[in-house]
Amino acid sequence: MLAHPTHERLIALGLTGMAKAFEEQRAAPDLAALSFEERVGIMADREAAERDTKRLTARLKFAALRQDACVEDIDLRTPRGLDRALVARLAAGDWIHRHQNCLITGPCGVGKSWIACALGHKACRDGRSVFYQRVPRLFEALALARGDGRHARLLKTLSRVDLLILDDWGLAVLTANQRIDLLEILEDRQGRGSTIVTSQIPVDQWHDVIGDPTLADAILDRLVHNAHRLTLAGDSMRRLSGHRELDAQTNA
Incomplete structure (x- = not known):
């Protein structure tokens, strides 16, 4: 069979990684010694790598992380109470x-959202x-979904993900519907998935943010009892970054 039809057949079969490896082998005469x-193993490895990349791209697109962050880039040198271990x-x-869950608290600008996105x-x-999802936006989406019949479907989607990141928790006291929605989300996820929550409010004040004492007990019982806690402190990372950039420009 001619090389070009083979390449086209691989693409038609959805084997784009193997097709690329096939063309690379044709263009590299030294590979004939293998x-x-x-040579088939190289093509299979390329196909596996190509599929892994596509799956990762799809997961990242669905995750819609707010920050382009990686755990390898977490700044452990700046003093802000991060426990390396x-x-x-x-x-x-x-x-x-x-x-299990993870609760990240601290003042504005210390990198809570960035760390949450890095873990995501x-x-x-x-x-x-x-x-x-930012918590205010999530509650807006749930309110709209309740009105157009998508509420149960959205709750089901939230229950299925392995890791749910709720950013900017506690900016306002929850309404009755928001308390019920949050309890449903956490109840559906208990024992099935993990949740990261970031907040400027200390955990011991979350009871007041929820509002209703009975629902607050139920919500926090599902969220806090098995959670790892990162309590950050120190200056704003954005302010420190701005100072560093200014110093670099001054010393240039």
Whole structure:
């Protein structure tokens, strides 16, 4: 069979990685010294890598992470109360396998959202499904979904992801519908998935943010009791980054 039809047949079969490897082998005469099994193995490895990349791209697109962050880039040098050992355990991801939660608190600008997105990115790389949402936007989406019949479907989607990231929790006291929605989300996810929550409000004040004492007890029982906690402090990372850029420009 001619080379060109073979390349086209591989693409038609959806084997784009093998098709690329096939063309690369045709263009590299030195690969002719390899055995048949070795050359097929190279093509199979390329196909596997291509599919892994596509799956990761799809997971990241669905996750819609707010920050382009990676755990390898987490700044452990700037003083802000980060526990290196805990960060390493969270990056490893076993807590997600155990369906545990992670609560990240601290003042504005210390990197809560960035760290949450970095952990979400790592989870995507590990083959887990992730979904990011700012809490105010999530409640808006749930309110709209309640009105047009998509409410149950959205709750089902939230219940299925391996890692749910709820960013900017506690900006306002919850309404009655928001309390019920949050309880439903956490109830559906208990023992099935992990949740990251970021907030400027300390955890011991979350009861007041929820509003209703009975529902607050139920919500926090499902969220807090098995959660890892990162309590950050210090200056705003955005302010420090701006100072560093200014110093670099001054010293240039």
